[in-house]
Amino acid sequence: MTDYSSQIDRETSRLAALAGDLSVPVPTCPGWTLAELVTHVGQTHRWAAHVLRDRVQERIWSKQVAGGLPEGASGDADWLRAGAAELLDTLRATDPATQVWTWGPDRRASWWPRRMLFELVVHRADAELALGIEPEIDAATAADGIEEYLHNLPYAAWVTRPLAELGVEGATIHLHATDADGEWTITQGPAGKITWERGHAKGDVAVRGPVADLLLVLYGRRSPDTAEVFGDRDLLDRWLATTAF
Template structure:
């Protein structure tokens, strides 16, 4: 079983390392209008939000802005604060039975869902920080594979995404993702919900690339330009825009 808590720790350490000594006002290209300080503040606030949900066994929705993040007014982008929040979150997750019922926006409303979700929040935002400081992001293949499947599992439960996908009018359309480490086929279903399966299949559009690039493409951090795309590229671009999590 993947030790998500250890990976949350290592990804947080990497993100804090990137922020330390960097210009906090540096723009974050995948997040228009955000600075590096905004990115650090966002991630650290999410840590404290999830900590509150798990620690209090929250059963009803609550959103990040409703949970105090512990920063003084006007304070932003503190790497030490980021690491401290992650440490507390990880300690709470490790002390909590992963089957403990808690509120979550995904389909699996148990504490363990949050450990996996927070890992990929960190992975993608670590990549954002790397892009902000001019480093080409790479995600290790085993993590990227899990990240693709976690995202595909989560999208049907993200109402803001399914609404946009429904507006494409593309029910029945398929997208095939092909990497040396795995293959997946997504099928656009009714009401904007997708289903997916592992394995080789023919899609209306197919993308072949290293698995790290496929993950970053799905999250809007990597353009399909430069990847091998077969079929309906225009549909792929529309789908990626609508599926932005």
């Protein structure tokens, strides 16, 4: 079983180390500075801890959970670390089989650590890109991140609604990692929902490159130009513009 708690701890430390000048703009999160990014991540940790600790069964928004900041204030590195510590303590004290609310398909506590890890990985990459640092993501982690993204995407209503308007039902997108054992084919289904499967296949469009770049392309943090693209580039651009979050 993947030790997501240890990875969350490491990723939090990496992000906190970047949280010096919080006024730096974050181009991959338009309108945000590092202050907004750190506050978002720290609030998300506290939200997840609340859901797990209180065995929440109905949807609750992160802004409904107390973050321990004065009205209008932003978090900093210490506040980020404190929220992660609270989350990790809660994760370790919670049976993974516990029934809780999630926005994904799995209504168990085990859904949350994987989701929180990739919330951190992607936003740590945001911070690095803002500071002119090339993000480094371990290949195994990036491959797991692609599958976590695809696993949850059909349940992200804010994505599936606009996807349904694209008129690309039946279209296929193939991802091919060049530095890891990973290939995935995404098929656009009805009502904006997707299905996916592992393995080699021919898609309407294919993206081939390092697995970390593929993960960041899916999240809209990298242009597909950082990889090789074969086939219907217009389909890819429109699909990525709709699914990035």
